[in-house]
Amino acid sequence: MxxxxxxxxxxxxxxxxxxxxxxxxxxxxxxxxxxxxxxxxxxxxxxxxxxxxxxxxxxxxxxxxxxxxxxxxxxxxxxxxxxxxxxxxxxxxxxxxxxxxxxxxxxPDKPFPKRTALKPMKFPEHGSTDKGPVVIRVSTSARIRPEETAEVVPWSLFELDIALAEPYPDALETGGALAEVIEAFNLGIARLRALFPNRTAIHLFAAVPVGLAFKLGTLINPTMYRGVVTYQYAVKKWPQYQRAIVLAEDGLREEPFLDDAEYDWQKSTAVNFFETMVKAYGAGSRAEMILAQSGVDSAHLHVNQTPRDYWKTALEVAARGGHLRGLVRRAIEDSHITAHHREIKRLASGTHGTHKETSQ
Incomplete structure (x- = not known):
């Protein structure tokens, strides 16, 4: 193409x-x-x-x-x-x-006896029956940083990294390296399926050669893995990972108000998020700060508005600018509103949870 x-x-x-x-x-x-x-x-x-x-x-x-x-x-x-x-x-x-x-x-994608090229994968000690997305980052050509994926998936049940110790564009031409990545992906996606049976989506970020991307696609069984969201890296855009094709989209159970170009007041999650932001920030200086950090244009916002009017306009502006996910991420990082983090995570991802990791 x-x-x-x-x-x-x-x-x-x-x-x-x-x-x-x-x-x-x-x-x-x-x-x-x-x-x-x-x-x-x-x-x-x-x-x-x-x-x-x-x-x-x-x-x-x-x-x-x-x-x-x-x-x-x-x-x-x-x-x-x-x-x-x-x-x-x-x-x-x-x-x-x-x-x-x-x-x-x-x-070659056949195993080759040598020192592993992969960093150890980490899985949680225990899974969860909560609802929510999981994230997989596959890094062979370049490193995908967690903060890059957090711009579009602010919170998830778990994040799995499948990464070469030293990523670079032609790294997989080394004998056996391709086979290792393929095997790790197959194991990783199967483990996440077992650990998180009620996951709402799998967000797949891949900095890999095209041939490996094709091979990874063959491993996504349409009856076992529903709602796999793929992304295209765009250096000129923000966030730089742009949502692209969704595989088996009928299995995607998220209510994606965060991705709507216009704030959808018909969705209960959108209305509840609005109510939470009003309670958390009101219309004062902290509201101005969190919106500025999220890239939201505040030209039409005035702190002398009522908190409800202020946040109604702010969320509509954020949606038109594609900044809702960034706003969620900044809010979750804000230690001043810790009491509201649980609800913000629930609304953004369907649930919440923490998991200890162990090297496998």
């Missing part, structure tokens, strides 16, 4: 015997775009178009096949979605575009 992958490039990348024997190919191009434009994309339209192309172009080619090679040059959410449609039913050779050499290279 972000550039053409021609037959000559494929021929040079394939082993000699495969190249000489020839191959069938299927191309999925939902839309042409540059990497710099990827944050402007209509993800719903792209998902629908990729679904159509999969059904018409790729699915017939896969019928009766046990193995294929994948060359991908597309935004991470689309690679994950395509893998999700393919499912985990094939042997797949993953080819990655090497950044330093600008050529396609085969990345």
């Amino acid at each position: 972000l550039g053409a992958i021609g037959p000559e490039e494929i021929k040079r990348a394939l082993p000699g015997s495969q190249s000489a024997a020839g191959w069938n190919s299927a191309e999925i191009v939902p839309i042409g775009a540059t990497l710099g434009d990827s944050y402007k994309l209509d993800w719903s339209a792209l998902q629908s178009e990729q679904d159509r192309l999969f059904d018409e172009t790729l699915k017939p080619q896969l019928a009766g096949r046990k193995w294929f090679a994948y060359f991908g040059f597309a935004p991470i959410p689309l690679a994950i979605h395509l893998g999700y449609r393919v499912e985990n039913r094939f042997d797949i050779d993953l080819y990655q575009l090497n950044h330093s050499q600008s050529k396609w290279v085969y990345t």
